Amino acid sequence: MPADKKNPFIREAITWRKTGDEAVILNLETSEYYSANEAGTFVWELFSAGKKKEKIAAALAEEYGIPPAQAEKDTSDFLKELAKLKIIAPEAVK
Amino acid sequence: MSAAEKKLFRRDGEKPALPARNKLDMAVLKARLAALPPGVPHTLFLGLTSRCNLRCRHCKYSGAAPVKEMPRPLLARLLKQAAAAGVPRVVFFGGEPLLYKGLDAAVALAAGLGLFTELDTNGWALTRARASALARAGLACAMISVHSGEEARHDALSGPGSFARALAALRSARSAGLITYVSSCVFAGGLRAPSLRRLLAFARQNGAQGARLLPYAPPAGGGTPPAGLAARLRRADPGGYAGTCSSPGTPGCAATRGEVLFCAPDGTVRSCPYAAAALGSAGKAPLAGFLSRRRGRPSSLFPCRTVC
Numbered sequence: 001m002p003a004d005k006k007n008p009f010i011r012e013a014i015t016w017r018k019t020g021d022e023a024v025i026l027n028l029e030t031s032e033y034y035s036a037n038e039a040g041t042f043v044w045e046l047f048s049a050g051k052k053k054e055k056i057a058a059a060l061a062e063e064y065g066i067p068p069a070q071a072e073k074d075t076s077d078f079l080k081e082l083a084k085l086k087i088i089a090p091e092a093v094k
Numbered sequence: 095m096s097a098a099e100k101k102l103f104r105r106d107g108e109k110p111a112l113p114a115r116n117k118l119d120m121a122v123l124k125a126r127l128a129a130l131p132p133g134v135p136h137t138l139f140l141g142l143t144s145r146c147n148l149r150c151r152h153c154k155y156s157g158a159a160p161v162k163e164m165p166r167p168l169l170a171r172l173l174k175q176a177a178a179a180g181v182p183r184v185v186f187f188g189g190e191p192l193l194y195k196g197l198d199a200a201v202a203l204a205a206g207l208g209l210f211t212e213l214d215t216n217g218w219a220l221t222r223a224r225a226s227a228l229a230r231a232g233l234a235c236a237m238i239s240v241h242s243g244e245e246a247r248h249d250a251l252s253g254p255g256s257f258a259r260a261l262a263a264l265r266s267a268r269s270a271g272l273i274t275y276v277s278s279c280v281f282a283g284g285l286r287a288p289s290l291r292r293l294l295a296f297a298r299q300n301g302a303q304g305a306r307l308l309p310y311a312p313p314a315g316g317g318t319p320p321a322g323l324a325a326r327l328r329r330a331d332p333g334g335y336a337g338t339c340s341s342p343g344t345p346g347c348a349a350t351r352g353e354v355l356f357c358a359p360d361g362t363v364r365s366c367p368y369a370a371a372a373l374g375s376a377g378k379a380p381l382a383g384f385l386s387r388r389r390g391r392p393s394s395l396f397p398c399r400t401v402c
Binding site for chain 2: 015
C-alpha cells in the first residue's frame with residue numbers, strides 16, 4: 001500500500017501504484033484493477049494525498065490550462081466514477 | 095492413476111492466492127500489457143551471463159563455449175531503453191543469472207524504471223536470504239526451472255540434488271514474497287498427458303502461479319514442435335494454468351509475433367533466447383531499432399528450429 005495513502009475516503013481494500021504517467025488502482029478484495037490516464041492520475045494523486053475536491057480542481061485547471069468550471073466538472077466526474085467503482089467512499093464526492 | 099493424483103488433478107485451473115504486493119505487481123503488469131504500444135514486445139529477456147552452476151544435458155550453455163558477461167553499462171542502457179520504449183517486463187536470464195555480480199543493482203534499476211522484473215533461475219543458489227534481498231531490490235517474480243514432476247527424471251537432466259534445490263528455491267521465493275512460476279523444458283517423452291499433469295500438479299502443490307513450458311529446441315534443430323506442445327497442453331491443462339510460446343490457432347510463436355526480444359551477454363539480439371539467428375548487436379544499435387524492424391513481420395517459421 002502506498003505510504004502516502006492519507007485520504008480516509010479511500011476504501012481499505014484499495015491499493016495503487018504509479019507507473020509512468022498512469023496510476024493503476026487495485027481492489028484487493030475483488031482483484032479488479034483500473035488504470036487512470038495522465039489527468040486522472042493527477043487527480044488521483046492529489047486525492048490520495050488528502051486534498052479536497054476544490055483544491056484538486058484548482059490544481060487541475062492550473063496544470064492543464066483549462067477553465068476552472070471545466071476542471072471542477074472533470075474532477076467531480078472522476079471522483080463520482082471512483083465512488084461508483086467502490087474505490088472511494090461516496091461522501092468524498094459531496 | 096492413483097487416488098492422490100486424481101485429487102491433485104481436480105485443481106486444474108486454480109491458482110494460489112497472491113499477497114497484496116504481488117497482486118498489485120500483476121495488476122500493473124496487466125494494465126501495461128493492455129496498453130502495449132504496437133510493435134513493442136511484452137518481454138525483454140536479458141542474458142546476463144553464459145556461466146551456469148549446473149550442467150543440464152539439454153542446455154546449450156553446458157558445453158565449452160567461452161564465458162560471456164553482459165557489461166554493466168550495456169545492461170543499464172538496455173533497461174533504460176526498454177522502459178522508454180514501453181516494454182513492460184524484463185526477464186533476467188542466463189546462463190544462471192544469480193551468478194551475475196550486478197544482479198541486485200540491475201533489479202533495482204529495472205524496478206525503479208517501472209519494469210516488471212522476473213528472474214529465470216535453476217534455483218540452486220536462490221536461498222531464502224538471496225530471495226529476500228532480491229525482493230527488497232524490487233524483484234517481482236521468480237521462474238524456477240523444474241523439468242519434470244519426478245525428482246529422478248529432473249536430476250537425470252540437471253544433476254544430482256538439483257530437484258531438491260529447485261523445490262527449496264520455490265519455497266524461498268514464496269516466503270520472500272515473490273510471485274513464482276515453474277519453468278520447464280519439455281522433451282518428446284514429456285509430451286504425454288500424465289507427464290504434463292504430474293509437472294503441473296507439482297507446480298500447484300508448491301504454490302506456483304503457473305507453469306511456463308518450453309519445447310526443447312536442440313542447437314541442431316528438430317526437437318518438439320512448439321505448436322505440438324501447445325495442442326497437447328490445451329488437452330492436458332484446459333484451465334490454462336500453464337502456457338507456452340505458441341498457442342493453437344495463432345500462427346507462429348511469441349518470437350515471430352514480435353512479443354519477445356532477447357539480448358545475449360555479448361549484446362547479440364535475437365528474437366527469443368532460443369532463436370538460432372541473430373538480429374544484430376545491441377552494442378552497436380539502440381534497442382528501438384530492433385523493435386521497429388520487427389513490426390508487422392509475423393512468420394510461421396519457428397526461430398528456434400530454423401536458421402534463417
